[in-house]
Amino acid sequence: MGTATDYVREELRLFRAAQELSQDDFGRVIGYSGSHVSSVETGGRPPTREYMNAIDEAYKTGGRFARMLRELSKLDHTPAWLREWIEFEREATLLRWYEPAFIPGILQTEAYARGTLASGLLLPDEVDQRVASRLDRQSILTREEPVPLVAVLDVMVLRRPLNDHPGAMAEQLAHLVKLAELPHVQILVVTEDAGVYPGLQGGFILATLGDGSVIAHLDHQVRAQVVNVTDDLASLQRVWETVRGEALSRRQSLKLIKEAAQTWT
Template sequence: MPTSPRAQALSKELKQARKERGLTVRALADMLGWSHARVSRIENAKQGITVEDVSTLLGYLRVASHDRDRLIKMTRDLNEPAWWEVHRGVNSQLASLIDAEQRAHRITYVTPTLVPGLLQTRAYSRAIYEAAGFTDEEIDDAVAVRQHRQGIIERSSPTELVAYVDESVLQRPAGSRDTAAEQLRYLTKVNERANISIRVLPLTVGVHVGLDGMFSVIAMPNGSSTVHIEAPNAGVLLSDPDDVRPYERMITRLGESALSAADSMRLLSEYVQHHEGLT
């Protein structure tokens, strides 16, 4: 029985589609002329489900064509191992995070301490893992995974990424001054992409709601959102709407306090010059 994050995500969406039609599993089975067990197996993304069965089920549930195509693709992909499911050093928590990132429509970061992982250079990531006491082999694996994750912002239909970054992150060198300057130059470069927006929370704002810790809100194509709270070994994922809502409100408040995109880039450029002048 697949227990991967992808299978769990598919299961959740299939059940949601049925509930939105106000049907029980047994009522849907009767409509389809199937056994209760067959519908249950499909909804729980167990081994043996077929694309044809899922397509038929979604048709009876009158799922919109774009969502139906997406869910059928998710079903088809269950039979192909994803890179994060076979990569050395990816634990179950991190696999769940990567799966959510891969499916996301938009990811909004709030970070008071470090550059967001999806925007880190290789040297900056290495400096962070070195400071955490990782071995050379662990660092190589961790950096490779982080670099691979960044593919979602570079693919043909890239994920939208918004980052609210505290100004102290720009001040703090990671590794050498060269590494810090390179990282900030990279941020100014990627910010030119249509799918990326970096907003700085200046020190003049004082205390703000983003100082409690690093988190991200991962918005899915179906309108649902998941919150990832940063912690060692990947952190915690929250998907209940009541848990997600306070973080969405925090982002709204931070958007009112952050510098504009243009002013954020000007401040970033000043810090690039600052770190370059100290090398």
């Protein structure tokens, strides 16, 4: 966890202490449970925009904590709408990621990330910023206590050309093989034999947090959406179980990725 986020957590704790309120009492004032307040202060959950807004509104702070969160997003040059999810990723005890169209961002090489982002409507400076942010996010897989990841990919992800850059695809799939061999990373592949299956309408990520709760991420054309509504989460978890069930085993998937890598050399 970065020191900037630690600073925000400490400011939240000190503010509550200044009100001479327990976590339960503070939570009642802002409309959250005491366990939620505790989890934010101790790092089990990241402070979200909604949480900060609730404090600002309840205590008439003039937007102090919402501004603090915005400033935090600027420190690492990450778009504010993405920063919230990145904090969830860093705090997660498990990430489950399904992707039918691209290599998941957390597994991308710089060339692949640049190729996918440059093909959109972003300006060059914005592409550089997004690539840097995406590569920085990957540190959660290689830090001292890495986040376990289960990624399920549609087989077409391995076969889709990257703007006539076969070398970039070869590098990307070699990188995928290397990561798939890490003990805490599973990369599973759904083959054509699955036919049309529920996950094809869009990718998503499920993050299990330190307090045992689950939150989801949906990526749209313009920006991402964090999902924490119970019914929507239940639906996404059902879709996850379906796509996970359609995927090959870890060993079979690794063999298929290695075979696909050879086709790009």
